[in-house]
Amino acid sequence: MRNIVLIGMPGAGKSTVGVILVKVLGMNFVDTDLVIQERTGLRLQAIIDRDGPAGFLKAEEEAVLSLSCRNSVIATGGSVVMSPRAMEHLISAGTVIYLKVPFEEIEKRLGNISGRGIVLFAGQSLRMMYDQRVSLNEQYADITIDCACLDFETVVGQVLLCI
Numbered sequence: 093m094r095n096i097v098l099i100g101m102p103g104a105g106k107s108t109v110g111v112i113l114v115k116v117l118g119m120n121f122v123d124t125d126l127v128i129q130e131r132t133g134l135r136l137q138a139i140i141d142r143d144g145p146a147g148f149l150k151a152e153e154e155a156v157l158s159l160s161c162r163n164s165v166i167a168t169g170g171s172v173v174m175s176p177r178a179m180e181h182l183i184s185a186g187t188v189i190y191l192k193v194p195f196e197e198i199e200k201r202l203g204n205i206s207g208r209g210i211v212l213f214a215g216q217s218l219r220m221m222y223d224q225r226v227s228l229n230e231q232y233a234d235i236t237i238d239c240a241c242l243d244f245e246t247v248v249g250q251v252l253l254c255i
Contacts (some may be wrong), residue, residue: 095186103171103201104191110167120164127155136209154177171211173228190233
């Protein structure tokens with residue numbers, strides 16, 4: 093089976109949905125945030141603090157390009173859509189599913205974003221980041237699942253209906 097690639101905003105539930113999916117489908121699980129941490133030996137926020145947003149995006153792109161997996165659910169970081177090269181690689185390896193969550197819900201889920209490893213450029217608010225990435229997520233998605241007001245089990249059910 094081809095890979096299932098989950099994209100969406102930080103806090104959309106990509107990792108949680110991914111873990112449930114692998115249990116249901118018997119696939120492997122890859123969390124690109126964990127791949128980045130393993131490759132660098134640093135937490136995501138430490139990479140951002142040390143190298144800035146651009147340095148983090150470079151580390152993220154390199155981590156994604158290093159992936160060579162099959163029969164896997166890949167939960168990506170929310171900023172992966174900022175890299176056309178990383179997205180090309182993911183698209184070539186699987187079906188890309190955008191977990192679409194409204195801004196108000198993302199804001200509620202994230203709470204205090206300092207220390208969470210979320211890429212924000214100087215002067216960029218959470219709302220600006222959200223608005224910037226919505227169109228990129230839509231552009232790269234093979235399938236979009238509107239997750240507004242849905243619990244994780246229901247989202248997983250929607251994914252299963254679409255693949």
